[in-house]
Amino acid sequence: MDQRDTKGGDFTGTSLLKLTFKVEGADPGEFITYDQSKCNSCGACSLVCSANLWAVKDKAKLSPRYQELCLECAACYAVCENDAIAFRYPNGGAGIIIKHG
Amino acid sequence: MAKYDIAISGGGPGGAYAAKTAAELGLRVVFFERARKSGEKNASGCGLGQRWWRDFPFIMDEIVELDSYREIHFCYFKITDSDDRLVTTISTAKTPKDDRRIQHKDHGYGMTGTSIYRSDLDPLLANLACNAGAELRTSTLITDVIKEKGRVCGLVTEKGEKIEADVVIGADGAHSLVAIASGIRKRWNKDQITLVPQLDFSCNEQRMDDVIGPAELVWFGPYCGAYQVNFRDGFHLGLGQWLDKWDTRPLDMVKRILKIPAFQAMCRSVDAELREYQVHLLPWMPHPGKSYGDGVLLVGDAGGFPCPLEGEGIWHACLTGRMAAETAAEAIAAGDVSEKALSAYERKWKQSAVGREYEFGQEYVNLWKNSAFDPEFMKKMVLFLGEVQSLNFPSPVFDWSDDHMKTFNDHLGHLLDLLPELSDFANHNIVPLGKGISTENRERIAGMISGSIKKKLPRIIPQRVIRSVVGRFLGLA
Incomplete structure (x- = not known):
């Protein structure tokens, strides 16, 4: 990593999404499911997702890589007014690791 | 099918403390953690107030030995303006009245609190529960509750295994499956829950001691206020916003703080390196939600217990965990775990130090x-x-x-x-x-005001009349 990214106090250029950790080789399962027919295209899921996993053009669409990128906050589920999104946490022992929480 | 007195979903502070209490009361208790070990999926919240020394003194003896422990005496508010210039620093003060504050082993802890990583704290609390005789099952996600005639009487794991219990305790965090599946409540409303992005930095311990010392920082300006919790050799920078109020991406909000020159200078001064990015949901509401149902109790974040003023949730989780386990034990002994019998839990926490905080929750x-x-x-x-x-x-x-x-x-x-x-x-x-000002303090203020007015008024108005008028203004009878 470039010296400026980690030293000198300026972290505005650091790619934060690279600083997350996952259990290797464990299957998280399909822990986010959604029903596009219920989506009213409000875009709230996309706005609150800290990992930028939702795109809303006509209807909400979840990144196919969500199992490896999701930070498991469940904000998309909590914010959806039409109950279009279901969230149930990854399988036990899989998913994100909080190293220094 | 396994049968327990109490089955708990969640291996964080609330679940571990409920399990410890139940085991110490001689009950057969199991608690489930979805991560490989407690603390691996924690929801942060890493400042412990000085009341820990009063309420959990013997756990504090172990906490001070943990790797990330930092003792805290002060909080500095760094106030910056629209152009990111530092306007002023406002500091909390160490009270000279140590003797009135919390004592443990002949040591007055004054304004002292503690910072500790949850990844350090949670395994310690889980171990206390296991040493007391509770059974911990890790890497196990709870996906449903067992219900019979409307009463919750067990948990179902992701593999379909059924765990029967007289009482179920939901200690499964903000997004509590137990709360929702048992029908106690629906998911939190958007104005009851905050989204909290957080960055973790490593830093040089010696420099942290020399430059910042035993203190937390708050960055306060024309953006969301951000907290900086300082550990032995690292710190957290986090901020939160209610879900109905976010109008910008959480990542952009965090980066807003990173560009403040005084923040960057602080980072340089302690050799900071950015090492982790996390996001959590934190219930933040005037009053907890309903905390009991037929055969089931909710503790910690699952019940909406974090403090409505500073957002601490670990102390609340441990105390509600203890009160839930005690209530469950009494109900099991009496042979009645109905919703009515378990409502004793709500009366218990409302009368405790946990409940008194919500008297001013809305304010x-x-x-x-x-x-x-x-x-x-x-x-x-x-x-x-x-x-x-x-x-x-x-x-x-x-x-x-x-x-x-x-x-x-x-x-x-x-x-x-x-x-x-x-x-x-x-x-x-x-x-x-x-x-919220106590009657004793109101009377003292009324005495001072009426005393000073008396000197400026003709002698014909009696002191008790002045005192009565001033007292009425201050809400005294």
Whole structure:
């Protein structure tokens, strides 16, 4: 990593999404499911997702890589007014690791 | 099918403390953690108040030995303006009344708190529960509850295994499956829950000791206020916003803090390196939700217990975990685990130190919602705080831009200009807190005011009349 990214106090250029950790080789399962027919295209899921996993053009669409990128906050589920999104946490022992929480 | 007295979903502080308490009461108890070990999926919240020494002194003896422990005496508020310039630093004070505060092993802890990583703390609490005889099952996600005739009587794991129990305790965090599946509540409303992005930095321990010392920082300006929790050799930078209020991406909000020059200087001074990015949901509401049902109790974040003023949740989780386990034990002994019998839990926590905090829950939440989370208001607030500090000792001594009384009057005039703009906020958010002032303190204030008025009024008005009028204004009988 470039010296400026980690030293000198300026972290505005650091790619934060690279600083997350996952259990290797464990299957998280399909822990986010959604029903596009219920989506009213409000875009709230996309706005609150800290990992930028939702795109809303006509209807909400979840990144196919969500199992490896999701930070498991469940904000998309909590914010959806039409109950279009279901969230149930990854399988036990899989998913994100909080190293220094 | 396995059968327990109590089955708990969640291996964080609330679940571990409920399990420890139940095991110590001689009950057969199991608690489930979805991560490979407790603390691996924690929801942060890593500052422990000084009341830990009063309520959990023997756990504190172990916590001070943990790797990330930092003792905290102060909190410095770094106030910055729209152009990211540092306006002032406002500090908490160490009370001279140590003898009135919390004592443990002949040591007065005064204003001292503690910072500790949850990844350190949670395994310690889980171990205490296991040593007391509770069974911990890790890497196990709870996906449903067992219900019979409306009563919750067990948990179902992701593999379909059924765990029967007389009482189920939901300690499964903000997004509590137990709460929702058992029908106690639906998911939290958007104005009851905050989204909290957080960055973790490593830093040089010696420099942290020398430059920042035993202190937390808060970055406060025309953006969401951000907290900086300092550990032995690292720190967290986090901020939060209610889900119905986010109008920008959480990542952009965090980066807003990273570009403040004073923040960057602080990072340089402690050799900071950015090492982790996390996001959590944190219930932040005036009062907890309903915390009991037929055969089931909710503790910690699952019940909505974090403090409505500073958002701490670990102490609340441990105490509600203890009270839930005690209530469950009494109900099991009496052979009645109905919703009515378990409602004793709510009476118990409402009468405890946990419950007393919510007497002003609405006022505390309003205080934040209408200030730190409103950028336009914060622009005025920054100017106000700057002027208050420039009138506060020793600032007037060191404003030598002109003769001292002139500079003093310049600052005072500016402050008086600002006051009308803040009076609505004060009337709606500060004045209602006045009813929390104790009768003893009101009487002392009334005595001082009536004493000073008496000197300026003709002798014919008796002191008791003045005292009665002043007392009425201060809400005294």
